[in-house]
Amino acid sequence: MARMRFGVLACFVVAATVAPAAAAGASTTLRAAGSLGIVSRDTSHITIKWTDRSSGETGYAVERAQGAGTFAQLSPLTTKNIERFADNGLIAGTAYKYRVRAFHDRSNGTRDWGPYSSTLSTSTTGTAPDTTPPPVPTGLSVTAASCTQLNIGWAASSATDLHAYNLYRGGVLLKQVLAPGTATTDAGLRASTTYSYALSAVDNAGNESAKSSAVSMTTSVCPDATPPSTPAGLAAVAASCSQINLTWAASTDTGGSNLKGYNVYRGGVLWKFVGVTSTTDPAVAASTAFSYAVSAVDNANNESARSATATATTPACPDTTAPSVPANLAASASSCSQVNLSWAASTDTRA
Numbered sequence: 420m421a422r423m424r425f426g427v428l429a430c431f432v433v434a435a436t437v438a439p440a441a442a443a444g445a446s447t448t449l450r451a452a453g454s455l456g457i458v459s460r461d462t463s464h465i466t467i468k469w470t471d472r473s474s475g476e477t478g479y480a481v482e483r484a485q486g487a488g489t490f491a492q493l494s495p496l497t498t499k500n501i502e503r504f505a506d507n508g509l510i511a512g513t514a515y516k517y518r519v520r521a522f523h524d525r526s527n528g529t530r531d532w533g534p535y536s537s538t539l540s541t542s543t544t545g546t547a548p549d550t551t552p553p554p555v556p557t558g559l560s561v562t563a564a565s566c567t568q569l570n571i572g573w574a575a576s577s578a579t580d581l582h583a584y585n586l587y588r589g590g591v592l593l594k595q596v597l598a599p600g601t602a603t604t605d606a607g608l609r610a611s612t613t614y615s616y617a618l619s620a621v622d623n624a625g626n627e628s629a630k631s632s633a634v635s636m637t638t639s640v641c642p643d644a645t646p647p648s649t650p651a652g653l654a655a656v657a658a659s660c661s662q663i664n665l666t667w668a669a670s671t672d673t674g675g676s677n678l679k680g681y682n683v684y685r686g687g688v689l690w691k692f693v694g695v696t697s698t699t700d701p702a703v704a705a706s707t708a709f710s711y712a713v714s715a716v717d718n719a720n721n722e723s724a725r726s727a728t729a730t731a732t733t734p735a736c737p738d739t740t741a742p743s744v745p746a747n748l749a750a751s752a753s754s755c756s757q758v759n760l761s762w763a764a765s766t767d768t769r770a
Contacts, residue, residue: 454470479504484515565639569608571603576620593605653713667726668696681713686709740767746763
């Protein structure tokens with residue numbers, strides 16, 4: 420009777436009722452397979468063989484256990500008289516156990532099972548892959564270096580095959596720091612903002628540890644180095660022959676220290692500081708042109724550029740001052756019918 424000697428299966432678990440190892444029918448006898456052994460093996464496959472001692476069987480089922488695990492049935496070989504099986508896609512350097520048994524499928528849809536063969540213990544060649552992650556990093560610390568940067572450090576891992584550390588910010592991977600480094604920085608942050616960090620270790624096989632406990636830190640307030648906006652809309656109006664009124668639009672400050680006030684310049688020279696958007700120049704000369712400019716100042720003493728210059732000319736003041744009183748008035752009779760008068764000229768001090 421010709422026999423087929425080879426079969427290849429994928430993993431598939433089947434549950435069935437086991438029948439006694441006796442004749443399953445008039446021409447069927449299910450016996451334990453004999454001489455279970457190895458044909459070949461390498462880093463990812465094992466081929467086993469056995470002696471077919473049954474008759475009338477439908478096929479054989481192969482069961483496999485990895486290491487100390489339990490047996491799981493692979494998909495049945497539904498070819499009569501098969502005596503070989505190739506198991507592929509295995510893990511290098513790993514122990515496996517095999518056993519086989521014959522089965523017979525009845526016409527009513529039930530399946531009879533023969534007894535198990537002896538158990539074959541073997542392993543793939545090569546070295547088993549590293550699946551053990553390194554220990555969780557310890558000693559994570561975060562310090563504020565500036566208003567936009569935090570410094571992060573941690574204790575060195577005890578793992579002998581350490582590749583790197585994964586740094587997470589807010590639960591999202593921020594960067595990877597290659598071993599043996601145990602410190603890094605996080606720059607470009609927002610001022611006065613809290614950030615949370617956690618750390619994991621990664622070995623050369625790519626195994627990643629659990630994350631460390633999270634550590635949080637808040638960036639400091641940045642010093643205000645941004646000047647306020649330049650004042651706009653400066654207007655100078657002569658209110659009288661001796662006073663000029665100044666007004667302008669308010670500036671804004673985005674640097675964080677807030678607006679303090681305004682420097683007022685007259686003729687290019689700092690004249691005074693005011694905290695509002697208007698002022699007066701109350702003691703100027705009449706009929707004279709005066710020019711002004713304004714800059715804004717914040718509480719960090721940052722000063723904006725000066726505004727455009729505004730000029731106003733005072734009018735002449737009205738003359739309300741009397742001339743000097745005439746002096747040296749003299750009267751003399753020049754005849755019986757005439758008196759002559761004379762006096763010193765007066766002066767007038769206003770044009």
